[in-house]
Amino acid sequence: MTQEKITEQPSHYDHLEQMSVGELLEHINEEDFRVAEAVRKAMPQIEALVEAVEQRMKRGGRLFYVGAGTSGRLGVLDASELPPTFGVPPTWVVGLIAGGDKALRQAVENAEDDAEQGWNDLLKHEPTPNDAVIGIAASGTTPYVIGAIRKARKNGLLTGCITSNLNSILAHESAFPIETIVGPEFVTGSSRMKSGTAQKMVLNMISTALMVRMGKVQGNRMVNMQLTNAKLVDRGTRMVQELLGVSYEEARNRLLEAGSVYAANKMKNEEEC
The missing domain is CATH 3.40.50.10490 (Glucose-6-phosphate isomerase like protein; domain 1)
Known part of the structure; x- marks a missing residue:
């Protein structure tokens, strides 16, 4: 060869x-x-x-x-x-x-x-x-x-x-x-x-x-990223804010409670069902 x-x-x-x-x-x-x-x-x-x-x-x-x-x-x-x-x-x-x-x-x-x-x-x-x-x-x-x-x-x-x-x-x-x-x-x-x-x-x-x-991206967003620092929490908060149409403070609270953008969005959808 x-x-x-x-x-x-x-x-x-x-x-x-x-x-x-x-x-x-x-x-x-x-x-x-x-x-x-x-x-x-x-x-x-x-x-x-x-x-x-x-x-x-x-x-x-x-x-x-x-x-x-x-x-x-x-x-x-x-x-x-x-x-x-x-x-x-x-x-x-x-x-x-x-x-x-x-x-x-x-x-x-x-x-x-x-x-x-x-x-x-x-x-x-x-x-x-x-x-x-x-x-x-x-x-x-x-x-x-x-x-x-x-x-x-x-x-x-x-x-x-x-x-x-x-x-x-x-x-x-x-x-x-x-x-x-x-x-x-x-x-x-x-x-x-x-x-x-x-x-x-x-x-x-x-x-x-x-x-x-493998379903780890939604749209073009890293919706499953780990919230390991302030920058990523802020990024995730803005994603949730955009997805759910809520205030920054509410988006941040939902994000931290759920643990990820994906989970926060899923929880919101379940609340509406």
Whole structure:
């Protein structure tokens, strides 16, 4: 199988150390414009994966992200933002990173090179065939991720991936590969840049689309968000105020009593029945 490592190709720019700050920023921005187009080209792949994961989640399945380094951190970030944003349990979407939580802040030596540990980390969550696993690796060659996807697929889990190289080993091992071909990085090989941006965009699309399809959004509102600070209580109050046509004070009281915008709206509808 051919492995074309676009992520390791030389940058289109050279002598970066001789550029002014303005030139550096301009060229980085020029490269960033390529990311959205690369993601757009992968839309059919993203759609297929989301639809497949949705079917599993509606049967009670969970979604796992598996990655190393920047890719792993982005997966953990996306998973950790879903409970406060959509009011879902933290077990619905889980991010796993090579090296564990310590690797979120500093590199863990050789963690990504262990082809068995990814599946071992998944086993701690007692995966079932209703679950789905998405491997995230810009290169598409990370052993920790490939091993997890390979074992997951053999055990009947739905598998997908996000990578920035064509025809990678990871894509071959995944039932639903997503390939965002952003081209060489501004700093040669630094996949935390365009590849990481593409991964973040795709993860946003996957998780948001899933939460909408799972009924966690009403209209365009985060009606199940957790009320964890004053800003979110204020946001929720204004949502209730708009939905129910009541004063700010009444909306706030109803929100705090019910615990969420969704519950406050439901309670009002039940009162009217």
